[in-house]
Amino acid sequence: MARRRRAGGTRRGGGQPTPGQVRFPSSRRVEPGADGHDYEVRSVAAARAVKVYRCPGCDHEIRPATAHVVVWPATDAAGVEDRRHWHTSCWANRATRGPTRKWS
Numbered sequence: 883m884a885r886r887r888r889a890g891g892t893r894r895g896g897g898q899p900t901p902g903q904v905r906f907p908s909s910r911r912v913e914p915g916a917d918g919h920d921y922e923v924r925s926v927a928a929a930r931a932v933k934v935y936r937c938p939g940c941d942h943e944i945r946p947a948t949a950h951v952v953v954w955p956a957t958d959a960a961g962v963e964d965r966r967h968w969h970t971s972c973w974a975n976r977a978t979r980g981p982t983r984k985w986s
């Protein structure tokens with residue numbers, strides 16, 4: 883088999899974007915939810931939190947300028963439409979946050 887050698891380098895790609903990594907920077911990750919399903923978790927910086935959200939973990943408001951996370955079902959392509967905003971600590975403690983509560 884021929885060996886490919888990367889000698890020289892007049893054809894540098896110039897950093898091609900990796901598919902799927904373009905729209906979501908490094909803050910994106912997948913974690914199991916309290917129900918065992920996988921969820922996409924994305925951090926929201928305080929500077930980007932400009933609205934009031936209701937945290938399904940504690941049923942309290944997430945005030946503007948509060949760093950938190952956005953979570954949605956990773957297994958469903960349309961899951962992002964059903965995303966929820968959680969306090970970072972509530973999401974971290976979701977296993978003890980009463981998964982019987984119905985999100986609404």
Ligand SMILES: [Zn+2]
Nearest residue numbers: 937940969972
């Ligand atoms: Zn909360």
